Each structure stands twice: as structure tokens, then as C-alpha cells.
Amino acid sequence: MTYVPFSFQLGRVTNRWNMSMMQHDPRLREAARAIYEACYPSDEWAQFAFDEAERYGTVHYRQAVDGALAARACLAAAGEQLALPVT
Template sequence: MRHDVRLREAVRAIFDACYPSDDWSPIRFEEAERFGTVHYRQAVEAALRARATFTAHATQLELI
């Protein structure tokens, strides 16, 4: 993720929105990223799905 700045920021935004406090995730984003926690992997999956959706939508707009 570190090589794709926009995707990493999307993952961070999703992580922070879904796990806003210690009640939801016991560690911060940077640690979750480093250790590849389930919370981080879920945020990555959400970001990849969102990117696919936005990419498909952009492609549809180009066809119009």
C-alpha cells in the first residue's frame, strides 16, 4: 500500500471511520498496517472494492 499514496489514504480513511477509538481497534493505523491486523486487512479490502466501483463508474461515464 505504501507505493500507492491515494489507495493508502483511502485505507486510512476507512480504518479511521470504522475503528474510531480504542474500543474498536486496540492499535493505531500505522501499527495495524505494520502488523497486517484483521482491522487493517478489512480496511484494505473496502478500499479496493471502492476503487473498483469508482473505476467502473468512470469507465461508464466515458462511454456516454
């Protein structure tokens, strides 16, 4: 498990590392959206749609991002170097 720093702002938790990474990698963001929508298909499962969950940094959103990061690592070709996040 990797350490990801969190920032507390105005009573909500935001994950700056994942959020900045998502802004710079649209494919990763779309993978996270696909995972989010597959795992949380309706408001019975998650309170917010993907865009709102991203804005608020909900646990469901963070889980979808972690899933997208894990999938990206699994799908990378042997010897392919993964890009480091830009902060």
C-alpha cells in the first residue's frame, strides 16, 4: 500500500495527489469513472454522481481512483515505465 498525503480544508478531506494526477491524465480519470459507475450504479449505492464525488473527494471516488491506478499498473506492458504524478 502506498502512502498518499491528505489535506484537510474547510471540514472536508481532499486527496491532492490523486486529484492532480486525475487532472493531468484524462485516460486515468475515465477509467476511474468507469469503475465508479460500474461499482456504484445508482444513488442506492453512492450518494453522488461521479463528478460530485470527485469534487468532494468521497470514499467511493477514492476507491474508484485506487482501482484505476491498480488496473493501470496491471495492464502496463512488461518493461513499460509508468509516468510519475505531476504535483
